[in-house]
Amino acid sequence: MTRYENLMSALHSLLAINGVIYFQPEELLELGEHHRRGEVRNELPPDHVLPSLAKVALIADTLRAHCGFALTVISAYRTPNYNTAVGGAPNSLHMKGRALDLAPVASGRASDLAKKAKALWNSQGQRWGLGVYPTFVHVDTGPGRTW
Numbered sequence: 001m002t003r004y005e006n007l008m009s010a011l012h013s014l015l016a017i018n019g020v021i022y023f024q025p026e027e028l029l030e031l032g033e034h035h036r037r038g039e040v041r042n043e044l045p046p047d048h049v050l051p052s053l054a055k056v057a058l059i060a061d062t063l064r065a066h067c068g069f070a071l072t073v074i075s076a077y078r079t080p081n082y083n084t085a086v087g088g089a090p091n092s093l094h095m096k097g098r099a100l101d102l103a104p105v106a107s108g109r110a111s112d113l114a115k116k117a118k119a120l121w122n123s124q125g126q127r128w129g130l131g132v133y134p135t136f137v138h139v140d141t142g143p144g145r146t147w
């Protein structure tokens with residue numbers, strides 16, 4: 001098996017264990033648009049961050065269920081170099097596989113996503129990290145905080 005296939009297989013099991021139903025392993029291996037465009041290289045996540053990716057995927061999954069419309073992962077694991085290049089925070093949890101950026105699949109849903117994410121974050125006791133941006137939201141398994 002290739003490294004990608006190994007990661008897919010490991011994530012498949014971890015997502016099932018965590019009860020994730022909407023997000024698929026390949027979505028958690030998203031390398032980001034700047035990588036796809038060939039502007040700056042990202043890398044697949046190291047094995048040790050996979051359990052963390054599956055954990056943050058459960059937050060994403062709960063948000064997806066709460067929204068009632070499809071979300072797509074636009075940024076997942078980042079190498080430190082990639083994180084710097086895309087303007088990530090210096091201690092970004094993306095570098096630990098503990099953060100996901102999520103955008104609505106349908107354009108025009110961004111404000112709905114922001115509202116739903118804030119409501120979910122409040123209803124869950126503000127236990128995780130939520131960043132709201134004009135076109136996407138960031139969720140992470142860090143301490144409860146929002147921006």
Ligand SMILES: [Zn+2]
Pocket residue numbers: 075094099100101138139
């Ligand atoms: Zn983020």
